[in-house]
Amino acid sequence: MRSGRMIAVTAVAARDRSRDRGVDVSDCAWFDDPVALARSPEIDVFVELMGGAEGAAREAVEAALAAGKHVVTANKALLARHGAALAALAEAQGVSLNFEAAAAGGIPIIKTLRESLAGNRVARVYGILNGTCNYILTRMEREGLSFETCLAEAQRLGYAEADPTFDIDGFDTAHKLSLLAAIAFGNRIDADAVYVEGIRSITTADIEAADELGYRIKLLGVASRTDTGFEQRVHPTMVPKSSPIARVDGVTNAVAVEADFVGRLVLSGPGAGGDATASAVMSDIADIARGDIVGTFGRPASALEPYRQAAMRAHEGGYYIRLSVYDRPGAFASIAQRMAENGISLESIVQRRRAPRADAPEHPTPMAPQPVILITYDTTEAQIKDALDRISVDGHIAERPQMIRIEQFA
Known part of the structure; x- marks a missing residue:
């Protein structure tokens, strides 16, 4: 194998012993308690794939690290909540806490950044x-x-x-x-x-x-x-x-x-998916087998x-805004005024007429709301939200405004 050492699965902990996992685990020791498995002197690496920020996942990972076992996990919730403390524990014990599978599946982004x-x-x-x-x-x-x-x-x-x-x-x-x-x-x-x-x-x-x-x-x-x-x-x-x-x-x-x-x-x-997760987990295990121990967060x-x-609210960029505007005199002027009051420049304004329903009257009432799309030049989150709050209070729109940020990624 690429790691230069044999890697063997020696023990398993799971809720259901009878489930068909697609591989034969009959030769593996079975643990009903994952914490007991994490502390077992018969393992070198504990692989945690249970999920969840608390409970069995956290207890088992902490037990494995405290016992001087390397840990490989795909548990983003656990690391997002307790990552720094777990990393400190791993460092104190001189072991790895690897988590390539916790973000972006099979993409090696953790290793790339770290x-x-x-x-x-x-x-x-x-x-x-x-x-x-x-x-x-x-x-x-x-x-x-x-x-x-x-x-x-x-x-x-x-x-x-x-x-x-x-x-x-x-x-x-x-x-x-x-x-x-x-x-x-x-x-x-x-x-x-x-x-x-x-x-x-x-x-x-x-x-x-x-x-x-x-x-x-x-x-x-x-x-x-x-x-x-x-x-x-x-x-x-x-x-x-x-x-x-x-x-x-x-x-x-x-x-x-x-x-x-x-x-x-x-x-x-x-x-x-299973294959992407397996790829990332095996990469982490291979690193440990080779003796490559790096800091959890680099x-x-x-x-x-x-x-x-x-x-x-200080974020700057362009915005797409969709409004359902009552078709009545003064509505557009009021909306444009609120934008101007907040220093917002509009790149474009598009009014999109709704397609009539089959059962709609031949001549809809002038008050019927119509979709209006605004595209702004770069402005701040605070300016946009203040303007939309004022527009909502003015009563010229029939539903909550839709706002989507525009990012000019090359």
Whole structure:
């Protein structure tokens, strides 16, 4: 084997002994208690694939490290919540805590950031980190299907859980992003500091408008180094069709890194699934077998800097805004005035007439709300949100405004 040493699975802990796992584990010792397995003197490496930030996963990983065992995990939630403390424990025991499978599946982004780019100062890391959301958005665009229909299909195919909240509301991406940011910038993990929006609000109207404007909508995790601190955000984003990140479809993930010496690197590949996870886990095990022990986050846990959060409301960029505006005198003028009062310049204004329903009257009432799309020049989050709050209070719109950030990734 490439590691130069034999690697053998000697023991297993799982809830169900009778389940067909596709491999013969009859020669392995069986443990009903994963903590007991973690402490077993018969193992060198404990591989944790249970998931969850607390409970058995945390207890077993802590037990393995305390017993001087190397640990390989795919548990992003555990690391996002307790990564620094676990890294310190691993260092004290002189063992590895490896987690390539915890972010972006089969893409070797952890090793790339931690080792290959050790001589670079990273300015930004961003990407598509959740295959479920990317699958849903891809189907919505290609087939004109609703969010609800695509979500149901993702659940049927096993891409989404019965309770898809963690994926579609952005929390899975936020956990992964916080880990990548800690390695990229050398700051302590703070998953709670990630600004999170999911994709529930995305409609076919937004998908169609993005296409006409030359963009595609992706759920991105973006972490940036700024003059005032670190910015971490997860939200739907319009990206130019010409950008590499826009061409990533289906359940595929992609991660881009911008650094001083290498410029921009883009890595893409399978972000989830048994094979992708197995590939990443085996890579971590092989490193340990070779004797390659590196710091969990690329530096001692004690050297991780306190997290300084940049104000999300200070984020600058262009915005797509969709309003459902009552078709009456003064409505457009009022909206334009609110934008101007907040120093927002509009690049374009497009009024999209709704297609009449078959049972609609021949002459709709003038008051019927009509979709209006605004594209702004670069402005700040604070200015946009203040303007939209005032527009909502004025009573000229029929529903909550839709706002999607525009990122000009090359």
